[in-house]
Amino acid sequence: MSTTTPMNGAREDHAPLLAVRGASKAFPGVQALGNVDLTVKHGEVLALVGENGAGKSTLMKLLSGIYTPDTGKFELNGEAFEPSSPKHAQELGISIIHQELNLMPDLTVAENIFIGREPRRAGFVLSDKELRTQTVELLQRLDLKLNPDALVGSLSVAQQQMVEIAKALSYDAKVLIMDEPTAALNDAEVATLFDLIRRFISPETGVIYISHRLPELPQIADSIAVLRDGENAGAASMAETSNSQIVALMVGREIKVEQRPQPPAKVGDVALRVDGLSTATLLKDISFEARRGEILGFSGLMGAGRTELARAIIGADPMTSGTIEVNGTAKRIPNPATAADLGIGYLSEDRKGLGVLVERDVRENIALPSLKWFTRGPVVDMRRMDKAAREHVEALRIKTPSTTQVVRNLSGGNQQKIAIAKWLEHHSDILIFDEPTRGIDVGAKEEIYGLLQQLADEGKAIIVISSDLPELIRLAHRIAVMADGRLTATVPNEDATQETLMEYATHATTEAVA
Amino acid sequence: MMTQTATKNDQASSTEPSRFDHLKQSARGSIQQLLAFASLIVIIAVFSFLSPHFLTANNLISILTAATVTGILALGTTFVIITGGIDLSIGTGMILCGVMTGVFLTYWGWPIWLGVLAAIAFGALIGFINGINVSILGIPPFIATLGMMLIASGLSLVISGTRPIYFNDTPAFGDIMNLPIIPGTRFPLGVAFFIAAMVVAWFLLSKTVLGRYTFSIGSNEAATQLSGVNVRKWKVIIYTVSGLFVGLAGVLAASRLSSAQPTGGLGLELEAIAAVVIGGTSLAGGKGSIIGTVVGALIMAVLTNGLRIISVPQEWQSVAVGIVILAAVYVDMLRRRKAA
Numbered sequence: 001m002s003t004t005t006p007m008n009g010a011r012e013d014h015a016p017l018l019a020v021r022g023a024s025k026a027f028p029g030v031q032a033l034g035n036v037d038l039t040v041k042h043g044e045v046l047a048l049v050g051e052n053g054a055g056k057s058t059l060m061k062l063l064s065g066i067y068t069p070d071t072g073k074f075e076l077n078g079e080a081f082e083p084s085s086p087k088h089a090q091e092l093g094i095s096i097i098h099q100e101l102n103l104m105p106d107l108t109v110a111e112n113i114f115i116g117r118e119p120r121r122a123g124f125v126l127s128d129k130e131l132r133t134q135t136v137e138l139l140q141r142l143d144l145k146l147n148p149d150a151l152v153g154s155l156s157v158a159q160q161q162m163v164e165i166a167k168a169l170s171y172d173a174k175v176l177i178m179d180e181p182t183a184a185l186n187d188a189e190v191a192t193l194f195d196l197i198r199r200f201i202s203p204e205t206g207v208i209y210i211s212h213r214l215p216e217l218p219q220i221a222d223s224i225a226v227l228r229d230g231e232n233a234g235a236a237s238m239a240e241t242s243n244s245q246i247v248a249l250m251v252g253r254e255i256k257v258e259q260r261p262q263p264p265a266k267v268g269d270v271a272l273r274v275d276g277l278s279t280a281t282l283l284k285d286i287s288f289e290a291r292r293g294e295i296l297g298f299s300g301l302m303g304a305g306r307t308e309l310a311r312a313i314i315g316a317d318p319m320t321s322g323t324i325e326v327n328g329t330a331k332r333i334p335n336p337a338t339a340a341d342l343g344i345g346y347l348s349e350d351r352k353g354l355g356v357l358v359e360r361d362v363r364e365n366i367a368l369p370s371l372k373w374f375t376r377g378p379v380v381d382m383r384r385m386d387k388a389a390r391e392h393v394e395a396l397r398i399k400t401p402s403t404t405q406v407v408r409n410l411s412g413g414n415q416q417k418i419a420i421a422k423w424l425e426h427h428s429d430i431l432i433f434d435e436p437t438r439g440i441d442v443g444a445k446e447e448i449y450g451l452l453q454q455l456a457d458e459g460k461a462i463i464v465i466s467s468d469l470p471e472l473i474r475l476a477h478r479i480a481v482m483a484d485g486r487l488t489a490t491v492p493n494e495d496a497t498q499e500t501l502m503e504y505a506t507h508a509t510t511e512a513v514a
Numbered sequence: 515m516m517t518q519t520a521t522k523n524d525q526a527s528s529t530e531p532s533r534f535d536h537l538k539q540s541a542r543g544s545i546q547q548l549l550a551f552a553s554l555i556v557i558i559a560v561f562s563f564l565s566p567h568f569l570t571a572n573n574l575i576s577i578l579t580a581a582t583v584t585g586i587l588a589l590g591t592t593f594v595i596i597t598g599g600i601d602l603s604i605g606t607g608m609i610l611c612g613v614m615t616g617v618f619l620t621y622w623g624w625p626i627w628l629g630v631l632a633a634i635a636f637g638a639l640i641g642f643i644n645g646i647n648v649s650i651l652g653i654p655p656f657i658a659t660l661g662m663m664l665i666a667s668g669l670s671l672v673i674s675g676t677r678p679i680y681f682n683d684t685p686a687f688g689d690i691m692n693l694p695i696i697p698g699t700r701f702p703l704g705v706a707f708f709i710a711a712m713v714v715a716w717f718l719l720s721k722t723v724l725g726r727y728t729f730s731i732g733s734n735e736a737a738t739q740l741s742g743v744n745v746r747k748w749k750v751i752i753y754t755v756s757g758l759f760v761g762l763a764g765v766l767a768a769s770r771l772s773s774a775q776p777t778g779g780l781g782l783e784l785e786a787i788a789a790v791v792i793g794g795t796s797l798a799g800g801k802g803s804i805i806g807t808v809v810g811a812l813i814m815a816v817l818t819n820g821l822r823i824i825s826v827p828q829e830w831q832s833v834a835v836g837i838v839i840l841a842a843v844y845v846d847m848l849r850r851r852k853a854a
Contacts, residue, residue: 087742102740104733106800107726115730116742124723 015078017042017206018094018175023072025058032058033230035072040175040206045197047221047238048210051250051502052302052467055230056210060177064096065089076174087116095168096177099303101160105153110135112152113167138170142196158189165196176200177208182216183303183484194220212301212483214243214506228252244499247506251469251498259474260493261295262453268292270328271430271461272344274313277322282308282485286322290430290461295452297476298465299501304482306465307349310432314339314346326430340369342430345423349435349465351412355419358408362400363389365407365418369426392421396451413444420451431455432463437471449475469498481505549845550793550809557813561820568823575701581815582691582708583608583767585808587786588793589715590641590759592807593752595790596719598732598799599648599655601753603662604760605782607640609775610666611764616679616774619687626684634761640666641757645750667780674776681772691769704766711762716804718755728752732799788835789814792842813838 020038024031033055040046050056061067063074065083074081076093083089086096103112110131111118119130135148144162146155152163161181168176176197182190197207197220209221217224218238226233226249234249272290277283282305290296298306311317313324315333323330326342333339339346348354356365367374367385374385389403396417400410407415416436423431433452437445452475456462466472472479473496480490481504489504562569587604594601614636618629640662647658681687691704719725727748730738739745768774793810795802814835821831 085742086740090742102734102737104730104737104800106729106733111726111730115726115738118723118726120723126721126723126726 015075016040017044017077017204018081018208019075020059020063021073021075023059023062023069023074025062025067025070031230033062033069036227036230036232038208038225038232039235040208041223042206043201043203044222045201045207045209045220047217047224048208048227049212049214049217049224049246049250050227050233051469053229054227054233054250056227057179058230059227060096060098060179060210063089063094063177090168090171090173093172093174094177095171095173095175097161097164097168097179097181099179099181099183101157101164103152103160103163106151108149108151109146109155109163109166110148112163113138113170138166142166142169143199144196157184158186158192161185161193162196169200174204175206175208177210179210180212180303181209182211182213190216212303212506214246217246226250243506244503247499247502251502261475261477264293264295264477265457266293266459268459271326272313272463273325273328275323275325277309277312277324278320279308279312279317280320283312283319284485286482286487288480288487288490290463292429292459292461293456294478295456295462295464295476297472297479298463298482299469299472299479299505300467300482301505302467303484304505305485306482307434308485309482310346310434310463310465313432314344316346340426340428343426343428344430344432345369345426345428346432347416347419347423347434347436349438351415351419351439356407356415356422358415359406361404361406362393362398362410362418363403366392366421366425369422388425389421392425396421396424397447411444412440413448416440416444416448417451420455424455429460430463431460432465434465435467436464437466437468445471469501472496472501473498549849550806550813550842553842554809554813554816557816557820561816561823565820565823568820571699573819573823575699575705577812577815577819578705578708579702580819581811582704583763583770584782584785584789584814585708585811586711586759586763586766587782588789588807588811589711589804590756590763591783591786592715592790592793592795592802592804593719593724593728594655594756595787595795595797596728596732596799596802597749597752598735598797599749599753600659600787600797601641601644601756602656602659602783603640603644603666604756604763604786605779605784606663606667606670607637607757607760607779608764608767608782609777609779610640610670610673611637611761612768612774613670613674613679613776615687615765615768616681617673619681619684620679623683626687626690629684630690630765633765634758637759637761637764638754638757640760641754642750644757645753648753649746649749663780663783670776670779674774676776678776679774681768681774685772688769688772691766704770707762707766711759712804712808715759715807719804724748724751724755729800732801734800785814786811788839792839794842794846796846810842 016039018040020036023033023036025033036055036059048056058067062069063083064086065088066086081092083092083094104115107115113135114131119127119134121127132148139146139148144166146159146162146166152160155163181193185193201207211217221238223236224238224241224246225235226246228250233252269292270289271292275287277286286309300306308317312319313333315335315338324333325331326344331342333342336346357368363385366389371380374381386403392398393400393403398414398417398421400414407418437448440448452462452464464472464476473493477493478490479493479496479501481488481501483505491500567573587608591601591604611633615629615633618624618632619626624632644659644662647653648655689703691702693703694700695703695706719728727738727743730743731745731748735745789810790802790807791797791810792813793803793806793808795806817835817838818831821834
């Protein structure tokens, strides 16, 4: 309980607060983390940055005992630190605040903070009075304006985060790890959060602060470490590092000879115009247009709102303001069926979950959205369905032994092609691809790229959402960049580099926090 | 709506909670409970108006007596439902516990107190097995308890040889349910057990670690696990506790007729679940209360009794109960949607 009192120098010399030495972790098919070192000094806020998939989350899960490292070790104040569970890590002094908060919405603030170690009167009888006293004490010590009796589900995201922090600090944390803590906060709330972090910092404590928002880092961080592809990409003092240096470290210096797309065969009319689209939760005032014959890319980091944008456009989630024009006419799209009827096809990033029916065969999958065209009265005409499927199998070069093959047994690339065929069969001419090559091997990727290019050349409007910067640069004629639910830039392909895209993806809040 | 405003005001004013908030804390999900309670009063008022025979001491006692067995089942299963689970085995499980009471007392000649305790423990065993199946083996609650429902139904017939077991050697066994305990009335001992069961269930749910984890698991199981609570262990305990109530209900049902009937019981689980749901407990987990369940059980009993008194044919009674369930849940959903 002495986290805020400065201590009087009785500390082992030179041992850092937390040291990660050579940590590696592999999952089937992926080396998530390779030989990573990380040091948090006493009294320091260390910013940890990296692209999606750079290994930040894996590192956090190692530190919180959710995963065990394949190799490498952790030291806390010079002593071996081997957490076996999040609770164990917490008891040893490392608390993690995940981006998805781990709270029970139906319990009160006090009940949430002390879950698993509630004060008891005797045996298993709770002492609500003691619980309340301890909570009020804790909240006062942290100067948090929270009502201990409020149900957590009735609090704002910022307040819920405060509850998580209070919970973490009630464990007498030495190291606090925060994953994207400002992602859902407004400026005032960010200021409160930073204030809280500054008060937490003492000569015995430290913070690992993970964020995509580079401009806010100098305000709170003392030093910075960058991960790239699961490895250390660099570490530096925050004061001596510029944002563009950080971005360069994030995307990597060795820039391969980049392939660029063919210029569009013929840029046609605007097929989809979105104007001032906002949603209740994330998206703010998004406007763009997608033209026939052109591939429009959407770049951005995780949580920037790209998938949410696609969902709002096809009517899967409600929009609070804005208009959508399809082929020059304003349309109201209340649900995905309407979007499909208007010729808008959405290919989900979750291919197995939402894209194809893995247990059904090729022809059924292809005919699914268009089933009403394959019926004679109540009866589905399998012969006609099969004929249509064969045409697509041939045109898209889908590798399948037959059209009655169950889709589960096909490769990722071929499953993706079936998802595409499904929308082509529905005569969709505005196609939104969400992470079209995720989980697809390199050879098949090129084939998908070629296919998208071919579809664009045929006069369809193609929108590609991707987290893979080289992919967008390889594929898209224009690249729109999103950050924190806003569109921050639209870059023509010839001006697009990984660095510029990453800057737009991380600089969204420059004006807001500067 | 109300709860939200209250919270926001408190946020603005100070860290000290207002009296209003305290009220909310003391009765989680209180609005639905108030609604259910108000409906109960309205239903009673309507029946009192329609028939002079409804609001009499004797009739109210029959209502309580009729509510006892289903009510006790509903009390236990409230815990399971708040965790986000479901228990379909409580109806036939109760029948099996009644049959086991017959085995202990009539076949094996055990003393009444021992036989009764053993039957209640047998109910706990059924719950424990459900808990293991759900929590350790990971079988979805619906399937796990559906299996147990059929097993219990079959075992009752096998053990009893498909015939009722009579308690002729232990006539005092009938007193457990039927003995009048208030002079000058027919108020039976069984109803006192029902009331005691309410108090125990309320205490467990609101005042103990068991209750806290019941809500916590139903609210966010993964987060509860991450907070260091042994969720698997507690789920087994919660199903076992529910089983204790099944055992008690089985004893009372057998006592009521002075015989253990090996059939019936199918459908009782749904009546109990209906009572829980009418009382404002969410099938999605995380929300619920014992008071709500008691009110829900009373609403069902009052409806059945009142409709019979005003001579509504029995086949229409279940239609009415069905409509009440739909209305109760729909009103609750409306309220939640507004609050969200």
